Amino acid sequence: EIVLTQSPATLSLSPGERATLSCRASQSVSSYLAWYQQKPGQAPRLLIYDASNRATGIPARFSGSGSGTDFTLTISSLEPEDFAVYYCQQRSNWPPPFTFGPGTKVDIK
Amino acid sequence: QVQLQESGPGLVKPSETLSLTCTVSGGSISSYYWSWIRQPPGKGLEWIGYIYYSGSTNYNPSLKSRVTISVDTSKNQFSLKLSSVTAADTAVYYCARHNTVGVSSGYYFLDWGQGTLVTVSS
Numbered sequence: 001e002i003v004l005t006q007s008p009a010t011l012s013l014s015p016g017e018r019a020t021l022s023c024r025a026s027q028s029v030s031s032y033l034a035w036y037q038q039k040p041g042q043a044p045r046l047l048i049y050d051a052s053n054r055a056t057g058i059p060a061r062f063s064g065s066g067s068g069t070d071f072t073l074t075i076s077s078l079e080p081e082d083f084a085v086y087y088c089q090q091r092s093n094w095p096p097p098f099t100f101g102p103g104t105k106v107d108i109k
Numbered sequence: 110q111v112q113l114q115e116s117g118p119g120l121v122k123p124s125e126t127l128s129l130t131c132t133v134s135g136g137s138i139s140s141y142y143w144s145w146i147r148q149p150p151g152k153g154l155e156w157i158g159y160i161y162y163s164g165s166t167n168y169n170p171s172l173k174s175r176v177t178i179s180v181d182t183s184k185n186q187f188s189l190k191l192s193s194v195t196a197a198d199t200a201v202y203y204c205a206r207h208n209t210v211g212v213s214s215g216y217y218f219l220d221w222g223q224g225t226l227v228t229v230s231s
Contacts, residue, residue, distance in 0.1 A: 034217040043203055043221035044154065050213050087154055091216035096169040098144075098156040 002027050002092050004101035012109040019075040021104045023088035028068045032091040035064055035073045038103075039084045047086075048073060075106075083108050111136035113204050113222035121198075121229050127191040131204030131222060138162050138185045142207035142215045145178060145189045147200040148224070155200075159207070160187055194229045201226050 003026040013019055023033065031051040036044035046055045048064035051071055061076040075082055088101040117129035131143070145157040158168035160178045168176045172191070180187040191198060202225055205218040 032213060032216055036218075043224055044218070045221075046208070046217055046219055049208060049217045050211070055219070089154075089217065091213070096156055096171070097167065100154040100156070102153050 001096060002029060002090055002094050002099055004088055004090055004099055006086075006088060006101040006104045008104060009102070010105045010107060012107055013078055014109045015078050015080055017078050017109075019073075019078055019082070019106055021073040021075075021086055021106075023066075023071040023073070023101050025069045025071075025090055027092070027094070029090040029092050031067045033064075033066070033071050034089045034091075035062075036087045036089060037082075037084050038087065044087060078106070082106065111206060111220050113206065113220060115202060115204050115222045115225040117225060117227070119226060119228060121194055121227060122231050123195055123229055124193055127189070127194050127198060127202075127227055127229070129189045129202055129204075129225065129227070131187050131189075133185045133187075133206070138180065138182055138187065141209060143180070143187050144205045144207065144218060146203045146205055146218065147198075148203070149197075149200045150226075157189065157191075157202075196229050199227065199229045 005024050007022045033051045035048040038044040052064045063074045065072050085103045085105045087103045112134045114132045121127045139162045144159040158178050160166045175192045177190040204222045206220040207215045208217045208219040
C-alpha cells in the first residue's frame with residue numbers, strides 16, 4: 001500500500017497570506033496525485049489532478065506541483081472561503097489503488 | 110451537471126449488514142467508474158471500492174471480505190453492502206463519480222454525493 005503523509009497537520013494563516021501544503025508518498029506515484037478541499041459538513045471537492053492541473057472552476061490562486069514522491073499545493077493568497085481541510089490522494093497499481101493523506105487543516109490565525 | 114444522492118438507514122446494529130444506494134441524476138451511470146468512500150467522524154477519507162457501469166469491481170483489501178458493490182443501470186443507481194459491521198464502521202459514507210478526462214481517466218473523484226452518516230450501535 002502506498003502511504004501518503006501530509007505536512008503540516010495544521011497551518012494557521014491570515015487572509016491574503018500564501019499557503020504551502022506538502023504531500024509525500026511512500027513510493028513514486030508518478031504524477032497521479034490529486035488535491036481536494038473539504039469544508040465542515042460538506043463533501044470533498046476536487047481542486048487539482050495529475051499533480052498540477054486545476055479542475056474545472058477552480059480559481060487560479062490554487063496551484064499544484066511535484067512528481068514522484070513529493071508534491072505541493074500552493075494557495076497564493078488566502079481568501080476567507082479557503083479555510084478548510086485539504087487532502088491529497090494518489091492512484092497507483094498497488095492495492096488499494098486509491099489512498100488519501102491524513103489532511104492539512106488551514107485555519108485562521 | 111451530474112448529481113449523486115446517497116440513501117439508506119442511518120443506524121445499523123453491530124454484526125448486521127449496512128446497505129446504501131447512490132442515485133445518479135443529471136446524467137447516465139453508463140461509461141463511468143463509481144466509488145464508495147467513507148469518513149469516520151473527525152477523521153480522514155478511506156476508499157471502499159469502485160464499480161464500472163459494466164459491473165466490474167475493485168475493493169479495498171482491508172474491507173474486501175465484507176464489501177459488495179453492485180450497479181443497476183436501469184435505475185441509474187449503484188449500491189454498497191458492508192457485512193458484519195462494528196462500531197469502527199461508523200462513518201459518513203460518500204458515493205462519487207470518477208473523472209473521465211485524459212490518460213488519467215478514472216484516477217480521481219470528480220463528483221461527490223453530500224454523504225450520509227451511518228452509525229453502528231445497538
